[in-house]
Amino acid sequence: MPSGQIFNIQRFSVHDGPGARTTVFFKGCNLRCLWCHNPESFSPKPDLEFNPQKCIGCGTCFRVCPQNAHTLDASGRHTIDRTQCQHCLVCADQCYAGALKAVGQTVDTDYVMKQILSDKDYYDRSGGGATFSGGECMLQLEFLESLLLSCREASVSTAVDTAGNVPFESFERILPLTDLFLFDVKAADPVRHKELTGVSNERILSNLHRLRDAGARIIIRSPLIPSRNGDQIEGIARILRDIRPELVELLPFHKLGSSKYAALDLPDPCLDEAIPDKDTVDRVLQILRSAGLNARKS
Numbered sequence: 001m002p003s004g005q006i007f008n009i010q011r012f013s014v015h016d017g018p019g020a021r022t023t024v025f026f027k028g029c030n031l032r033c034l035w036c037h038n039p040e041s042f043s044p045k046p047d048l049e050f051n052p053q054k055c056i057g058c059g060t061c062f063r064v065c066p067q068n069a070h071t072l073d074a075s076g077r078h079t080i081d082r083t084q085c086q087h088c089l090v091c092a093d094q095c096y097a098g099a100l101k102a103v104g105q106t107v108d109t110d111y112v113m114k115q116i117l118s119d120k121d122y123y124d125r126s127g128g129g130a131t132f133s134g135g136e137c138m139l140q141l142e143f144l145e146s147l148l149l150s151c152r153e154a155s156v157s158t159a160v161d162t163a164g165n166v167p168f169e170s171f172e173r174i175l176p177l178t179d180l181f182l183f184d185v186k187a188a189d190p191v192r193h194k195e196l197t198g199v200s201n202e203r204i205l206s207n208l209h210r211l212r213d214a215g216a217r218i219i220i221r222s223p224l225i226p227s228r229n230g231d232q233i234e235g236i237a238r239i240l241r242d243i244r245p246e247l248v249e250l251l252p253f254h255k256l257g258s259s260k261y262a263a264l265d266l267p268d269p270c271l272d273e274a275i276p277d278k279d280t281v282d283r284v285l286q287i288l289r290s291a292g293l294n295a296r297k298s
């Protein structure tokens with residue numbers, strides 16, 4: 001049975017497609033968006049989070065770590081030498097205070113389907129279903145395909161949330177099993193897209209056009225981080241005018257990911273970024289609507 005690496009299953013989600021949904025977050029991503037609020041999705045392997053506020057100083061992790069990766073720095077502060085850590089997660093298993101936490105687990109299709117099917121009544125009543133997100137869920141194609149097939153057999157509606165940076169053949173494989181695509185468009189200009197996400201958008205936009213031509217149902221999701229992609233909105237509107245998605249959802253930047261960067265000892269590129277105010281969001285929505293798009297804030 002196919003299995004994959006995920007980092008969360010969120011029930012009763014109302015932001016990942018229509019109705020009440022269960023969202024499955026796949027681990028691993030081939031973009032590095034500067035504003036990402038799920039840094040635990042970057043690596044396809046399990047991660048170790050450390051929350052010093054919860055540490056009671058019992059010393060267990062120092063004793064059990066085979067790599068001696070838990071150390072005290074010159075000021076006596078408990079740190080993890082990430083260059084030594086082999087991700088065995090023994091320390092997280094033994095930390096009863098919950099200061100160390102394993103993020104990511106390998107699960108099979110049956111396990112995920114059990115979680116999804118437990119809320120089927122809610123999907124049926126609300127027009128919801130299951131959403132496969134990440135990370136980039138399309139990087140674990142066999143696992144994704146197996147989940148989509150199981151949902152189809154169980155009459156659960158499905159959405160695939162993707163940044164689109166995969167070969168189009170991957171879309172062709174899941175297209176017949178997917179009811180809705182939540183497709184990210186983050187910038188219009190390829191050079192700016194690369195600066196902001198680490199990759200050009202040429203393949204992404206080609207995939208989007210081909211998906212539209214194949215008759216897929218598409219909702220576009222565009223993040224708004226005014227100092228980063230605020231200059232891209234008019235270009236995005238021009239691209240989407242041609243795509244004619246059923247909806248464009250604007251995702252204003254928020255700071256909910258900051259504590260996760262700290263827990264993973266990763267630098268947060270948007271630590272000092274401002275949250276866009278209502279006037280800014282309304283102005284951007286107006287640009288999108290002026291292009292004839294059905295746009296709303298997520």
Ligand code: SF4
Nearest residue numbers: 055056058059061095
């Ligand atoms: S095992 Fe947990 S509570 Fe104990 S020292 Fe390590 S991090 Fe702190």
Ligand code: SF4
Nearest residue numbers: 065085086088089091
């Ligand atoms: S995950 Fe394993 S190697 Fe890494 S710090 Fe914990 S015990 Fe050490």
